[in-house]
Amino acid sequence: MQIYHNIQDFKPLPNAVVTIGTFDGVHLGHRKIIDRLQEVARQTGGETVILTFFPHPRLILHPEDQNLKLLTTISEKAKLLEELGIDHLIITPFSRDFSNLSAEEYIREMLVNCIGTKKIVIGYDHRFGKDRSGGLAELQKFAPQYGFEVEEIPEQDVNEVAVSSSKIRKSLLNGETQLANQFLGYAFFITGKVIRGDQIGRTLGYPTANLFIEESYKLIPADGIYAVTIERRAENEERNALIEQSTGESPLPALRSPRLFGMAYIGHRPTINGMTRNIEVNIFDFNEDIYNQTLQMSFHAFIRHDVKFNGLEELTEQLGRDKENVLAFFNR
Incomplete structure (x- = not known):
């Protein structure tokens, strides 16, 4: 193209x-x-x-x-x-x-x-x-x-397809991920760069990659836990140079395999009195340094809403149940 x-x-x-x-x-x-x-x-x-x-x-x-x-x-x-x-x-x-x-x-x-x-x-x-x-x-x-x-x-x-962009936006903001994906014809995704966080997830046994979404107008789904897949992107500046020239956006690099599975969190981390909205993903069976890499994260199912727990121990127990639910969704 x-x-x-x-x-x-x-x-x-x-x-x-x-x-x-x-x-x-x-x-x-x-x-x-x-x-x-x-x-x-x-x-x-x-x-x-x-x-x-x-x-x-x-x-x-x-x-x-x-x-x-x-x-x-x-x-x-x-x-x-x-x-x-x-x-x-x-x-x-x-x-x-x-x-x-x-x-x-x-x-x-x-x-x-x-x-x-x-x-x-x-x-x-x-x-x-x-x-x-x-x-x-x-x-x-x-x-x-x-x-x-x-x-x-x-x-x-x-x-006859009963779909509109506004209807999809509403579905995503209501946590109706699978309905939105039916309207889209593919799994809704976000693209962001991995930045350093405070590494609290690592201390809980669930290390996360923190994603930064550069475009302020990009829709982010409702707060909560999600079943997601992740694909890393290899830089390919030539393919996307014209987009960058016309919009000022960072180029969108080409995907590189394999597709990874994980559970994502969106929210303000109320259990630790977080102040900013975070986008984090715990990638299963993965232990590589991916700081500054670009990830495409696709949302497949909404698992639960974001809630405040009575301490980190209770949060850790819930994360274990969340992971089980995500693995069951993917039949893994």
Whole structure:
């Protein structure tokens, strides 16, 4: 997959099959659109193009709203789209000036002049342009003039999967991990660097890797204990350089095997009167130095809520039961 950090760097294609959207989470609803995009490209000998935006439009248009947390960082989104086999990903910097483009300007400048769109596939409720004034009607109006075709995915096709990014966010914040994963079509994951903690877990017999998530807008699931798998990432700067240029985010390195099993903790560690929210993982049957390494941690099941125990002995006993429950979940 080719990644472009600005639409001006994209050379118009002779047969571009395009869709547009934020695609937060790249969930099953999004995949309805992506599947059709790829089907059209195969039928017409075209190349698939996804036009997405960074930062998320709501972060720019409503900066006072600090509640929006996203399922995927731009690097994670690019990884998921690449795995689906998309040919081109254009990451367009979203700004107030960009949001003021009229529907026709958006179609003419972005879709036609910059991309060379011959076919556009959109979801049934897709809106674009100033004040979200553009939609299917505007695309159909200008299609003959600018030489492209437009196809809308029917509402019933999208609704039959009964999924939305907001529904997935709510599920994760409620500890409904398995429900969220059903909507996503994969296990929700976070990507972070291992930093040094206070090593209390080690004294309890459950050493943990502490994860630092650089992107403040990334959604972190509800506090509690989780059954997780962990994969380490090998640095691959060339593959991700364009993402870093366009967003300022650290590149997302490629995975390296094997997949490891563990139990993760998210919370403020009330038993020791912790002051900050931690993300920690006890990796089973593992004893390597992984400080400063990047881990991808996938959440498979919510085990229990975070609670305050009457001392470290009681906490240690509960951690033993938690580990048994996680191992039973994974049939290990």
